[in-house]
Amino acid sequence: MLNIGCHLSASKGYEAMGKKALEIDANTFQFFTRNPRGGKAKKIDPEDVEALLKIMQENGISVIIAHAPYTLNACSANEKTREFAFQVMTDDLKRMEYLPGNLYNFHPGSHVKQGVEVGIKYIVDMLNAILKPDQNTRVLLETMAGKGTEIGRSFEELKEILDGVTLSDKMGVCLDTCHVYDAGYDIVNDLDGVLDEFDRIIGLDNLYAVHLNDSKNPFSSHKDRHEKIGQGSIGKEAIARIINHPKLCHLPFVLETPNELSGYASEIKMLKEAYKGD
Template identity: 60%
Template sequence: MLYIGNHTSSAKGYASMARQTIANGGNTFAFFTRNPRGGKAKEIDPEDVAKYQVLAAEHHFGKIVAHAPYTLNACAAKENLRDFARDTMRDDLRRMEFTPGNYYNFHPGSHVGQGTEEGIRKIAGILNDVLTNEQTTTVLLETMAGKGTEVGRSFQELRQIIDLTDQKDKLGICLDTCHVWDAGYDIADHLDQVLEEFQEQIGLERLKAIHLNDSMNELGSHKDRHARIGEGKIGLEALVRVICHPALQGLPVILETPNDDEGWTREIHLLREKHESLILI
């Protein structure tokens, strides 16, 4: 089964997000845990969560993917910014237990001149502070495009973060197709080789979710500018090969394309048709 949906607003609550996802033709979704620029999170209503759980069961939802705010920088040079990252992640992971067994995705961060090695050490330090034995949520490191001083521009850097983290069983990877393309991984013409490298460096068992985006940029541009499916440099057929690849079946596929609900509905139905024509489900 193809679990596909788009990034939606969490302001309306879980049940509303689920209803909009269903209207768009999806059976998973991603959402920000709070304002993407930071701030206090809205209190979770257990009755709303219960309604969501009913809808998710009725419509056979896959795992959903929460997203940390963009302002979270686990390897910031300033200690107050790292305190914000630590406190936000700890609070978000507590809140994730209202919907147990799902995913929490975050951008590893930018080392802002400290160097990649120090950035990796600080990211792992935050993870060691917030991850617990008891949590049911898997925390996903997102593959990054490598703009500026971003950490996570290569599979090797993500592997190094995992290696320095104590609770390795609580970690996974979210592969963003725009980001890896912009980072220099040719998923259009050499998808098998890219996945083989992922297997060698990290292990495909850690790949838990996909952000499916086209890119406005050429391969290796290190810019991170998303395009609608089929309107960028990666192309529709290459992205269809991603969702149809045997090693990637069953993962939640999240669209972060520059769209509204009408546009996401078109993309979801297009990708479902392509997937069903190539995969026996």
């Protein structure tokens, strides 16, 4: 079965997200834990959460992904920004305990001319201060396109973060197709080679999710602009090879393409038709 979904708004509650997923024939989805451009989060309603968990159990939704706000920058040169990142992630992981066994994804951040090593140290220090042995959520580092001073533009940078985290069993990676293509990993012409490189450096057993996006920009552009599936430089055929690849097909795939709900429904239908598995 293809585990495919999209990014859904949590503004109307958790149960509403579950119902929206069913409307578009999705069996996974992603949501922001709070305002993606701010820091406020709605108070958790346990009944609302239970309603979502019931929908998931009854409809075969095995895993969902929470996404940290874009404003979270764990390796900023600004101490207050780093403190904000610490507070947000700490709170998010507490909130995720209401949804045990799921995933929490975040952008490693931008080191803002401090240097990659300094930035990685800040990220590692934050994760080591936040992660708990008894938490039920796996935290994912997202592969990045490498614009500006972003960390996570290479598998080596992600590996260095993972190696520094004490509770490594609480960590993993989310591969974004637009980001890795824009970063210079040729998933169109050499998908096997890219996966072999990922496996050699990070290990495919550490890959837990895929953001499925086409790219508005050409290969190795370091731009990070998502496009609808089949309308960008990656293309529908390459995306179809990704969802059908034996090393990837078991993972949850989440669309972050520039779409409204009806557009996501169309893409989900298209990709399910392109899927060659059961």
